[in-house]
Amino acid sequence: MAKQVLFIQGAGEGVHDHWDNQLVASLERELGENYAVRYPRMPGEGDPSYIVWKAALASELDLLEDQAILVGHSFGGTILIHALAEQQKPRFGGLFVLAAPFFGEGGWSSSGMGDCREVPGRISAGTPLYLYHGAEDPEVPAAHVHLYAKAFPRAVVRMLEHGDHQFNNDLSDVAEDIRLLS
Incomplete structure (x- = not known):
């Protein structure tokens, strides 16, 4: 059975179909047939809300087996970090965060999402x-x-x-780390 990978897209109008889909294609190509990458469309990608994305992510996480791999790009990575901090039990094989904005002191400000410094002890x-x-x-x-x-x-x-924000559409380094971890 293929190892599950959940890829959470970044924010912005058209990101799912015109930007992050290329990252997913690279990851699938690099990981090969032993991995099954799930790439859901996040709601309101052009004007994302932490609360709405967190709810959508919770539904996606419920579909995963224990030890699935989580990958989040940009805002999707920030959402993964915060959402996992609220999980009751550790059950994922790894968290891979790509070009994520840091919200809080020294980073960006956010309404609706706490300071990123508050979550490490809860993951x-x-x-x-x-x-x-x-x-x-x-x-x-x-x-x-x-x-x-x-x-x-x-x-x-x-x-x-x-690497640029889209890692030049090459996630071979990420795929290598996922394979080594698995």
Whole structure:
């Protein structure tokens, strides 16, 4: 049976069909047939709401088997981090967060979502956390991954020297880490 991977898209008008679908295609190609990538459309992608996305994500998480892999890009990664902090039990094989904005001191401000510094102690130490950021990301400053690294000192941080916000549509580094973890 194929290992489950849930990919949560970033925010913005048309992101699901015109941007992050290319990341998913790269991940599927790199992971191969031993992995099944699920890529749901998040509601209101052009004007995202934490509350609405969290509810949609909860429904998606309920469909997953234990030890499934979670991947979130941009706002989707931020939502995953916050939503997992509210989970009652650790049951996921790994959390892979790509170019996620950090909300709170030093990062961006947000209404409806708490400070990212408040969640590390609530995410299971048994859930491996990988943080990726492209050094050439024009959307989310690279400083955000360093804020996450400070908040999550056990996280594996990968700064990709030539990566943009979409990682040049190449998630081979992420796929390699997923395979090594599995």
